[in-house]
Amino acid sequence: MMHSSTASLIAPRISQLPPRAGLGLKAEHFKDVLESLPDVGFFEVHAENYMVAGGPFHHYLGLIRERYPLSIHGVGLSIGSDTPLNIEHLQRLQTLLARYRPRVFSEHLAWSSHGPHFLNDLLPLRYDLSTLQRVCAHIDQVQNTLQRQILLENPATYVEFDQTHFDEASFIHEVITRSGCGLLLDVNNVYVSCVNHDRDPLAYINALPLHAVGELHLAGFAEDIDQSGQRLLIDSHGAPVDQAVWALYQQVLECVGPVATLIERDNQLPVFSELLAQAELADCYLLTTRERT
Amino acid sequence: MRLQEAFSAAVLDSQQPCPRGLVSRNGHVESRFAVYRNNVQKGLINALAFSYPVVARLVGEYFFQEMARLFIKKSPPDSPIMSTYGVRFADFIGDFEPARSLPYLADTARLERLCVAAYHAADAWAVDPQVLARMLKVPESLGQLHLQLHPGVATLDSPYAVADLWAAHQNEELSQGLDLSLPQSTVVLRYGLSVEVFAVRPGYTAFIRHLQSGHALGPAAEHALHVDPYFDLSQALALLITHDAITDLSPAPEISP
Missing domain, CATH: 3.90.930 (Outer Surface Protein A; domain 3)
Structure with a gap:
């Protein structure tokens, strides 16, 4: 059977997450969540952490899933890979999504596997025509297998490539138009990449297909300097959201309206109440946006 | 060599040159490429330290990092499921000359692997x-x-x-x-x-x-x-x-x- 893009099957912007702040769910906080049942819009988990047979991870996620909307975020599909997608991994993902029926599934515009090896990081792509075709073909394969729209996250990058045909925002625009996937706009990644490559964050954001935004991510970065002494920001997920990223978030909300927003924190994990305070702050931004529009 | 192949080899092995074709606004690509190398190696070292906390404490942070770095170069993960990474780590430790003075280290790693497997069984x-x-x-x-x-x-x-x-x-x-x-x-x-x-x-x-x-x-x-x-x-x-x-x-x- 010839099959083409799933674009025609899927209406744009079908995120079913409430326009609230959500939190990344960490095993360290399972009990805090179930004991205090905080007023959080949704929880998000990394798909690969739950690709295990049984035990506490499934036990707690099952209980939390009964009480909150869930979003599943993949870090291992390697959609930008120059080798075929790992079918076994895609099938595991299908099983996981069938079990938990999350409101949203998202992945990254990046690659993380080469041949048999998984590198456990989100690596950058050369934005040329062959990458565009490959990424779209992979997204079609994923959306057809999972029978749902996925959201694709814009990356944080530290280098760029020669012989590119698109700037990143136009590349994302093309991918979303051709594949019919949605956009997970990571505001921290926009800020990190724009500082690293000397771009204007607002111009970058305005060049994105904002109608397709289904979720926003906020996170903290680490700061370094490169050989020439210029600021080099690193998407570390190990710090609170920076003031500059909150300011950019405000501007994003003015463009897209209130959209489900995740506070991501994977490293140097603070106590749960500290994460909750960041979610409450994001909720304040969302509420103000709602009132204004 | 294709770009991702060269990139992949260079992030896993610090002795490999930075892949060709990278650019940055100021021409200094090495320190920027190093972020990826550091993220990949640190990420995998942390995944091992998470599964093998007793081994990590027994040898200390610096020794563990260097031992893990060599293991990663030799046996990078073959699955995106990080809880399964390191099934060969105990055998590697058993053959690791600098750890000879701790002959129980490899079996400690075997025990920790069984604990991870039991947790997710x-x-x-x-x-x-x-x-x-x-x-x-x-x-x-x-x-x-x-x-x-x-x-x-x-x-x-x-x-x-x-x-x-x-x-x-x-x-x-x-x-x-x-x-x-x-x-x-x-x-x-x-x-x-x-x-x-x-x-x-x-x-x-x-x-x-x-x-x-x-x-x-x-x-x-x-x-x-x-x-x-x-x-x-x-x-x-x-x-x-x-x-x-x-x-x-x-x-x-x-x-x-």
Whole structure:
């Protein structure tokens, strides 16, 4: 059977997450969540952490899933890979999504596997025509297998490539138009990449297909300097959201309206109440946006 | 060499050159590429440190990082599921010359791997205690009973007292008073949501392994007695029963297709 893009099957912007702040769910906080049942819009988990047979991870996620909307975020599909997608991994993902029926599934515009090896990081792509075709073909394969729209996250990058045909925002625009996937706009990644490559964050954001935004991510970065002494920001997920990223978030909300927003924190994990305070702050931004529009 | 192939080789091995074709606004690509190299190596080192916390504490942070870095270069992950990364780490440690002075380190890693596997093992529920009691009351058929054990049950026989070492590290105790030179057998299982580790007589592990490979209760107990003349079947069964580790009982062997 010839099959083409799933674009025609899927209406744009079908995120079913409430326009609230959500939190990344960490095993360290399972009990805090179930004991205090905080007023959080949704929880998000990394798909690969739950690709295990049984035990506490499934036990707690099952209980939390009964009480909150869930979003599943993949870090291992390697959609930008120059080798075929790992079918076994895609099938595991299908099983996981069938079990938990999350409101949203998202992945990254990046690659993380080469041949048999998984590198456990989100690596950058050369934005040329062959990458565009490959990424779209992979997204079609994923959306057809999972029978749902996925959201694709814009990356944080530290280098760029020669012989590119698109700037990143136009590349994302093309991918979303051709594949019919949605956009997970990571505001921290926009800020990190724009500082690293000397771009204007607002111009970058305005060049994105904002109608397709289904979720926003906020996170903290680490700061370094490169050989020439210029600021080099690193998407570390190990710090609170920076003031500059909150300011950019405000501007994003003015463009897209209130959209489900995740506070991501994977490293140097603070106590749960500290994460909750960041979610409450994001909720304040969302509420103000709602009132204004 | 294709771009991702060169990129992949260079992030895993710091001696490899930075891949060609990278640019940055100021021309300084090395320190920027180094972020990826650092993220990949740190990420994988952290994944290993998470699965092997006792090994990491025994050798200290710097030694662990360097040992892990060499392991990563030799055996990068072959799956995106990080909880399974490092199944070959114990063998690597066993052959790692600089760790020779800690001969129990490889078995400590083996024990930690069994703990991770037990934590994420498939769920299974203990057999109905009434059924269990009824079956165990019929001495003439007892020997032919086949016991199905929980998927998290695992065993380790070591020439070193690694279960004691592991236990000391769970309670932040100092392991200096331990006599690690004594051989020790260990049973690992998941009871409820917690992984538990028991230092046991060698007959227990022989018994459990025989059950797991499909032998009936009688032959498994005989084998255990052969390994350890002091093997006590009722105590071994009590350990399994009180930790919900027997998940099915059948009078005849399961016939696999």
